Every structure is written in C-alpha cells, then in structure tokens.
Amino acid sequence: MPRTVTLRPWQKQALELFVAISAADFLAVATPGAGKTTFALTAARQALAAQVGRRLIVVVPTAHLKVQWARAAAAFDLHLDPSWSAADGALPADMHGVITTYQQVASAAGTLRALAADAFVIFDELHHAADDHAWGDAVRLAFEGTARRLALSGTPFRSDVHAIPFVTYDEDDEAVADFEYGYAEALRDGGVVRPVYFPRIDGRMEWSAPDGSRQAHSFGDALDASRASQRLRTAYSLDGEWLPHVLRQAHEQLLAIRQRQPAAGGLVIATDQDHARGIADLLAHRLRIRPVIATSDDPEASDHIARFATGSDPWIVAVRMVSEGVDIPRLRVGVFATTTTTELFFRQAVGRLVRWTPGTTGQKSFLFIPDEPRLRARAFAIAEQRRHCLRREEPREGVERPEETELEAEQYSLFAPISAVPLTDDEAPEWALDEDGAAEPASDATLTITLPELPGGRRSPSGAAAPPDGRTLREHKSYLREANTNRVRSIARLTGMTHAAVNKELNWTVGVEKITEATVAQLERRLAKAEAWLAQESSRHRAG
Numbered sequence: 001m002p003r004t005v006t007l008r009p010w011q012k013q014a015l016e017l018f019v020a021i022s023a024a025d026f027l028a029v030a031t032p033g034a035g036k037t038t039f040a041l042t043a044a045r046q047a048l049a050a051q052v053g054r055r056l057i058v059v060v061p062t063a064h065l066k067v068q069w070a071r072a073a074a075a076f077d078l079h080l081d082p083s084w085s086a087a088d089g090a091l092p093a094d095m096h097g098v099i100t101t102y103q104q105v106a107s108a109a110g111t112l113r114a115l116a117a118d119a120f121v122i123f124d125e126l127h128h129a130a131d132d133h134a135w136g137d138a139v140r141l142a143f144e145g146t147a148r149r150l151a152l153s154g155t156p157f158r159s160d161v162h163a164i165p166f167v168t169y170d171e172d173d174e175a176v177a178d179f180e181y182g183y184a185e186a187l188r189d190g191g192v193v194r195p196v197y198f199p200r201i202d203g204r205m206e207w208s209a210p211d212g213s214r215q216a217h218s219f220g221d222a223l224d225a226s227r228a229s230q231r232l233r234t235a236y237s238l239d240g241e242w243l244p245h246v247l248r249q250a251h252e253q254l255l256a257i258r259q260r261q262p263a264a265g266g267l268v269i270a271t272d273q274d275h276a277r278g279i280a281d282l283l284a285h286r287l288r289i290r291p292v293i294a295t296s297d298d299p300e301a302s303d304h305i306a307r308f309a310t311g312s313d314p315w316i317v318a319v320r321m322v323s324e325g326v327d328i329p330r331l332r333v334g335v336f337a338t339t340t341t342t343e344l345f346f347r348q349a350v351g352r353l354v355r356w357t358p359g360t361t362g363q364k365s366f367l368f369i370p371d372e373p374r375l376r377a378r379a380f381a382i383a384e385q386r387r388h389c390l391r392r393e394e395p396r397e398g399v400e401r402p403e404e405t406e407l408e409a410e411q412y413s414l415f416a417p418i419s420a421v422p423l424t425d426d427e428a429p430e431w432a433l434d435e436d437g438a439a440e441p442a443s444d445a446t447l448t449i450t451l452p453e454l455p456g457g458r459r460s461p462s463g464a465a466a467p468p469d470g471r472t473l474r475e476h477k478s479y480l481r482e483a484n485t486n487r488v489r490s491i492a493r494l495t496g497m498t499h500a501a502v503n504k505e506l507n508w509t510v511g512v513e514k515i516t517e518a519t520v521a522q523l524e525r526r527l528a529k530a531e532a533w534l535a536q537e538s539s540r541h542r543a544g
Helices: 009-020 036-050 063-074 102-107 109-115 126-130 133-143 183-189 225-235 242-258 273-287 301-310 343-351 373-390 473-495 499-510 520-543
Strands: 004-006 025-030 056-060 097-101 120-124 148-153 179-181 200-208 214-218 265-269 292-294 315-318 331-336 365-370 416-423 448-450
Touching: 009 025, 009 036, 009 179, 009 183, 025 036, 036 056, 036 063, 036 120, 036 148, 056 063, 056 102, 063 097, 063 301, 063 473, 097 102, 102 109, 102 133, 109 133, 120 126, 126 133, 126 148, 183 373, 200 225, 200 242, 200 373, 214 225, 225 416, 242 265, 242 273, 242 331, 242 365, 242 416, 265 273, 273 292, 273 315, 292 301, 301 315, 331 343, 343 373, 365 373, 473 499, 473 520, 499 520
Parallel strands: 025 148, 025 179, 056 097, 056 120, 120 148, 200 365, 265 315, 265 331, 292 315, 331 365
Antiparallel strands: 004 448, 200 214, 200 416
C-alpha cells in the first residue's frame, strides 16, 4: 500500500514552495505547534526518494530532541540514529542518517563534513547556531557541502550577537524567511494551535538592594532595568507568598481543565536548578503534589520528560529542559517563573502550551505571568493576535509597550529579598475558564499526499524487514546491541578473554570493525554467533 500523509494547508504550501525553489537554503518560520517536523520530514522523504544513497542529517538544540526526532522520522520510514558520535565510524547501511546537536557539531565538524557530503540537512531552531561563535563556524564547516539545507524556526530571529550560516538578513539584521506562518494565521485556520490566555498576577515586593537601600515596589511602578530585575527575582523568591499564590491559582485552573481532559498537565519554568527543586518542594508542601523535575544536571532528565509526556502527572518543573521543540501536547497550564524575559524565550515558553490535541473540546491554554511591564507587553502582543482571530475585536488603545532592555548583571551576593505578596483583583478576569476555544476544522482530502517510495521501494536502505513487537528499526537495533553486549560479558567471564578480544572476534565474523557500524541483519548474525559460542563454553564448563 502506498504511504500517505495529510498535511495542513500551510505545510502543503511550504512544501510546494520548497520544491519549486532551487536554492540550496530554505528557511521556514512557523509558530510553535504548527507542525514544522511533519513538513520537514515530508520534504526529506521526497529528497531521499529522488536520490539513491542520499543521507539525512538533523541538527537539534538538545539531546532530548534527538530521540523525539528519531521517533517522528520512523513514522515516515526514515531511520535515523540519535546516539551517533564521531567515534562511531561509518554509518550502518540500514540507517538513512543521524541526528546530532549544535554542540556536537562544534566538536565533530570535520567528521560530519564527510558524512554530510551531498546530504539533505534539517536545522531545527537554527538560531541556536548563534549561541556560541564557534558553533556557527562549525555549522558552516560541517554542512557547506550538502545538497539541500532546510532550516526551521518557531519564531523570527535576529543576528544581534553572531550571524548564522546559510541565513539571509535584511537591513535590520532580521532573518529573511522563505516561508512564514504566524500564530495569528494558525489560529485563523483552526485546529492547528490553541488560543493562549495570560493571567497576570500583580504583587508588592520588598528587598535589600546591592547598594544597601531598602526597596518596596509593585509591578505597576516604573523602575530602571536593574531594580526591575531585583523586583522580579524577589517575586520568585521561595520564601515569599507571591509565588505560592500563583502556583495555587495555576493548579486550580489545571484542576478545572482536568475535569474534561483528565491527563492535562502543567509546566513551571524555573530560574535555575535550585529554584526548580524549591518550587517542587512548594508544590509538595502547599498543594500535596509531587511534580516531575527536569534539570540539566540530571542525566535522566530526558527520560523524565518522555514519561511525563505520555503519562498523567499534573505538573513538571523545569529550567530550560522543556524548551522549544519539546512535544507535550497535554500541557494546558504554565507558570512563568524565570528571570529570562527576552521576547524569543517568552514566545518559546508560550509555544509549549499551544499544541493542538485532535478530538478534545475547547483547548484554551493559560500561561500565568507576573504583571511585569516587559512580560505584560510580550503577552499583549500575542493576545492581540488571539483577539483579532477569535473575536474580531479592534486592538486596544493606549497600552504601554516598554522597550526591551537586557537585565544588568547584579551583585546578587548583596541582594536579599525580604517579602513578596500578591495583590488580588476582585474583577472577573477575562481568562476565566470556559471551553469555547477554536473549532476543529473538517478534514480536507486534497491535503493528503502520497509519499514517494524510497529507492527500491524498501523500508530501509538495506531492505531490512519490519522489527518485531512494534519497535522502530532504531529501537530494534538498540535491543540487539544490548543483547550482544550481555553475551560478550558472559563469554568473557567464562573464557577469561577481555571484552575487547571477544568483540573483535564477533565483529570479524560478520564483517564489521565496530558494532556501531552493524546493520540489523549483521547484529542478528552476531548475536547468533555469540549465543552459540556462549552455549559451547557453558557446556565445556559443566563437563569440567
């Protein structure tokens, strides 16, 4: 049966434009949750079908996204290795390519350059190539010889720090997209993203400033950048009452949503790792909730995120682990409790809450934020798009939009929060829960396309059969590698040989230098050889 995929209107338009443009580089900017991954993998499938032996390389911001992309690619019968490293040697013949991170590219640009020759490359959230000057240089070195480069971003970005390779900029240093699909368009289309509402919580904060002065201000007071940063940090203090109040309101909102969507979840974005653990303690002691915690210093953080994504736990607390690209459609409520207030980061946070869940009514999402001028302006810009699309209201007049100012570095050792209390408003908020969100559109048969067969009509480059038990090819290979490792350990124990010697002997029998180069068929033969060897040694020991 021919494989088909149903695209959203914007995905089909972008795909047609991508095919029509012959240039090597294509930048698609689409609002988070719109389906950039599906668009990119459809384009990749067509590109690999048109050229025998062409590889696919995906570059992502974080390690967690490597596994997420590998699973998504497997649904297109594209088999990518998310655990590849420069030390692995040649790519196995039954894999279409690899998934790596921008950080890995910086340390393995030369190796990737050889692997990427004439390849199809997808850059997920390409603006991360500007996080470090060396990263941008490495991206250029590794991928300047590729056949096509498809760059994706959830938000427009600038080159304020470092220009990003393969991107064209206008006179204002704004990246020029070949195709752009914004939040307002996605809301207007319906069934693409959720409408997001922004409960804003005011408060009165008191703190001792680094210069020794005692400060006391609400979010309505106009302050310079330094004191505004101190005020925000005071609000987020674990010892104050503002943050527990916000967490309680957010949890009540989540409970109301879970009456209709029992698996709905919430996300708290914390300032740093200690702050995340402190928030988890607040949820446990004040609300009797044990949240999932995902911090970068935890080697199992990606596993925690994956389990939360498919589970029903009410809350996850993270710093930057649940960031752009992480796909957790059940997230409906967020709490913005980080001092990172740039527009790009704020829009990324909103993007965690917008992913549409087919068949679920209403689908409003809520991001609780401090009623702080910068965040208020960011929320207002997004809310105006929502109002225009859902209610057709005229934009409000006279709303202050303060200029973005980067927070100054502070002498935090001399800074001390004293108190933070919420200021409540008895007026009924516009975000009060109801379920009249965007409607789900009717299906459109004209948007279903047939994916071209890969060369030879095979499921994988080597023609390997479908893995058992519903596993993807990558998951089956991981299973076989682990089984091989276990047999090697047992053989070494019985024979007294080193693990390296046993591995060398088994690799030789199937014709590979490293196990990472082996195809599924070679891994299966290697496992059979290992089991026969182990049975022979076990029999000899019993006889002796």
